[in-house]
Amino acid sequence: MTDTVVQPGSGAAIKAASARIADPEQRVLERIAEIRKRKPSLREDAITMSHGAGGKASHTLVTALFGDILSNPVLDQLGDQAVLAVPGVDNVGIAMTTDSFVVSPLFFPGGDIGELAVNGTINDLAVGGATPLGISAAFILEEGLDVATLRRVVESMRRAADRAGVNVVTGDTKVVPRGKADQLFITTTGVGIVALPQRVAISRIVPGDMVILSGAMGDHGSTVMLARGDVDLEADLLRSDTMALHGLTAALLDDGIDVHFMRDATRGGVATVLNEIAQSAGVAVAIDEASLPVHDEVRGVAEILGIDPLYIANEGKLVAIVAKEHAPRALELMRSRPEGTEAAVIGEVMGEPEGMVFIHTGFGGTRVVDMLIGDPLPRIC
């Protein structure tokens, strides 16, 4: 290198760039930012698979249809769990959540639909800082389902419930004719208690907070994708990460760590959670690609299929937004527990550009990370 090298990003380069692109391009970008802040409207005439993928279409369906018609002060929070006040009690509320499980295949390396149902329900309570008390489970069974299969699923639920110390306390069963469901679907409800005022709330997020991910991303989604057999790939070491996280969340809160917000990164992946955070809290989130924990098997599968691990579903990982000065302790605590051995600080919360998530690529550039759009479709060549 010589002294005459013009650095990309130097003052002269910025001046030139500003002169060339800043005005018209910036105007377009600002107009887009304004449009994105509007309440989404549901334009489709029929439900497509995108509405179930957990990304932008799901978000639109939930806010523009369910949220609109069923609107009330509790639902309008659109949290993973609703918090209900108990008349006459000031310091404790009831946390409630519900979830459906339709995974195919029913059994996959590292777990099955029953274990997912129990862990997933517990996690939706735990990330709100609630202590789970009990779970309900409703089963929709397809005519002709093997009893042995059903027994295996329910036994797995029992084991997961025992491990978590949370019982399945009530349930329901319906049978539909062959072809009207795919083997079996499970819908759960979880109930817990939470201290009031809630310590963990999206409104508590402020610029300067650190973003911690509790472990490696994409294990569950890639495992199920391969188990389905649609792609001729094998990865012996790949396992679903399905896991209950209430022990981890309780440990963080009991230690007095100032956790501002938590959410488990399921459908739509870590990217979608970060976008929800940026939009709901009116902040920006900047993440550093080099710091993102991803297992090599997942990187390989994602690379071959042209999918970004940031968008692949997890079933045992949460994103925690923690006050900056508490981040090192939170990280240390997470790593000391089996649920969080691979936890990492992956980024920070910034004031602006509001509603936007961007990533500093390992290559040295910066790009936007949007919500998942459609299903994670592979590129074709």
Added chain:
Amino acid sequence: MKFADEFRDADLARALGARIAAEAGDKHWKIMEVCGGHTHTIFKYGIEDLLPSNVELVHGPGCPVCVIPMGRLDDGIAVAHEPGVIFTCFGDLMRVPGSDGSLLDAKAAGADVRMVYSPLDALKIAQQNPDRKVVFYAIGFETTAPSTALTLMRAKAEGIRNLFVFCNHVTIIPPMKAILDSPDLQLDGFLGPGHVSTVVGIRPFEFVTNTYHKPVVVVGFEPLDILQGVHMIIQQIHEGRCEVENQYKRVVHDDGNPKALEVLARVFKLRSHFEWRGLGFISQSALELQDEFADYDAEKVFSVPGVRVADPKACQCGEVLKGVLKPWECKVFGTACTPETPIGTCMVSSEGACAAYYNFGRYSRARERERVLASGDRPDANGNGNGHANGAVAEHELRAIPVQAR
């Protein structure tokens, strides 16, 4: 990850970016990447952040989904609605809007539309469903055409009669020629399509150097490949050379893949003309099945509307595909046309310039540059500098770039 991370090294990238900046001087460079895969890489890794502002990358026509005209898609959707048909295609195609909805909408309306990863998956589906007609909607350049050809040869050899191909395979040279003949655009050189070249080799691009006197460098799909390709074009011009160079030697043989070419010739012939989205009809620019495979040709077996549908008036995909307009310069970019409700094809495929810009590039580069400059360096997760002064990479490290230029 071995064989990938080596080509994504940030220190080498910074050094190469600095070298490009030094050699680019004051001239404004316009270099077109022909292939949509390159466009995707450029945005995904933020490569433009590493280039000086006077080196501009212009996004070209090589996105297989983007070039499919609306009428062809309507034909496909009509076939998907035929009774007894299982319609298969690559995932990107499912959200492309036809004149009355997309394949995803057709699926929701009851058509049996399935996403496949390879035409061989369609063959498997045909074997498993002997009483159904399985249609594979084939798209792509010379990269994907051989796999369609092999699938058809296998179907024929195994006597499978319920597989049909709706062929939209196109070839890369005619649109490049159309762009070079267009007076709208003044380019300094081309980053040639790496994967197409694995099949056709690098010689078919010699017309660009011989007739149009523009250098071509065939490059790979990792970010360092692209940076090095840009550097090689600038070097060629500085040295007064005008050649087709192969940066992607680890994959591309100068003569291509003779076996794949043989298979292509056996199964396909050139169409007299084909409509390209935004580019109009281009003669001899696409492939159709040889007469020997007529029984497998969905266009012959099914009655398709075959109506030419004009693009929506507001859509400027054509100008974007030709590189005349930047994505954000399109009138409907990001407002009426977004990845979730696309009007044009360029906003659908992850290789489309508009989708890449909207998904990855939509932030203020100028502001980001100021921020980087103000902080001196990018902080890591713990708030510390990452220890690399911008551009301060030794000459020996540059030489260690693991790609062989020549």
